[in-house]
Amino acid sequence: MAQTAIAETIDFVVADFTRQRRFHAKKVARNKTVGEVVKSLLPRLGLASRDSNGDPVTFRIRLDREGRSVFPSEKVGDAVTDGDALTLERYIQAG
Numbered sequence: 576m577a578q579t580a581i582a583e584t585i586d587f588v589v590a591d592f593t594r595q596r597r598f599h600a601k602k603v604a605r606n607k608t609v610g611e612v613v614k615s616l617l618p619r620l621g622l623a624s625r626d627s628n629g630d631p632v633t634f635r636i637r638l639d640r641e642g643r644s645v646f647p648s649e650k651v652g653d654a655v656t657d658g659d660a661l662t663l664e665r666y667i668q669a670g
Contacts, residue, residue: 587659589616596620605652609636609645633666
């Protein structure tokens with residue numbers, strides 16, 4: 576019985592929340608966390624990691640295929656499929 580090899584990297588497309596900016600993420604390691612990927616995507620999409628007061632801005636990834644937010648601790652290879660479309664959304668906590 577032959578086993579199918581799973582690639583160690585994955586390719587996907589990420590758009591900012593306005594969907595005006597897109598980035599084709601290529602060869603992202605499957606063992607990286609989604610949180611690590613978000614941090615690396617911010618400058619590539621021209622998004623600031625801090626607001627005008629200097630406070631950190633939190634972003635979340637929305638997996639368009641499943642219509643859900645992906646937790647920062649999830650491994651890319653567990654949540655994302657090759658060719659997926661993701662949306663980077665700013666997380667705003669009410670209160």
